[in-house]
Amino acid sequence: MAITTVAASIPWKQLILLAPDIAKGAKSIxxxxxxxxxxxxxxxxxxxxxQLAAISQRLLALEGNEAAQSRLxxxxxxxxxxxxxxxxxxxxxxxxxxxxAGAALLLSIASLVxxxxx
Numbered sequence: 388m389a390i391t392t393v394a395a396s397i398p399w400k401q402l403i404l405l406a407p408d409i410a411k412g413a414k415s416i417x418x419x420x421x422x423x424x425x426x427x428x429x430x431x432x433x434x435x436x437x438q439l440a441a442i443s444q445r446l447l448a449l450e451g452n453e454a455a456q457s458r459l460x461x462x463x464x465x466x467x468x469x470x471x472x473x474x475x476x477x478x479x480x481x482x483x484x485x486x487x488a489g490a491a492l493l494l495s496i497a498s499l500v501x502x503x504x505x
Contacts, residue, residue: 395461426444426445426448427441429441429442
């Protein structure tokens with residue numbers, strides 16, 4: 388039932404309308420990733436100072452990637468939080484609608500009883 392609730396709260400119309408933009412964004416991200424220069428292998432025949440410089444350069448690149456990944460994870464966490472708030476609001480609305488439907492059911496049953504008694 389939870390999957391049905393989540394699936395029902397997803398704005399499918401907006402996703403379908405934005406699908407081309409999503410695809411373009413995914414292609415652009417893939418293109419950026421593919422075009423990144425790959426690090427040169429460390430020459431084992433070079434001097435230790437040159438090897439340390441190459442390793443240091445790779446570490447700096449890894450730290451930059453880690454920072455980018457942490458920003459991405461932070462943005463994803465923000466999006467999940469927004470989705471969670473939306474789901475809570477949807478659940479609250481559904482609860483109210485269930486109570487209204489229950490009251491309407493009781494009122495209709497009472498009306499039927501009154502109609503049959505007359």
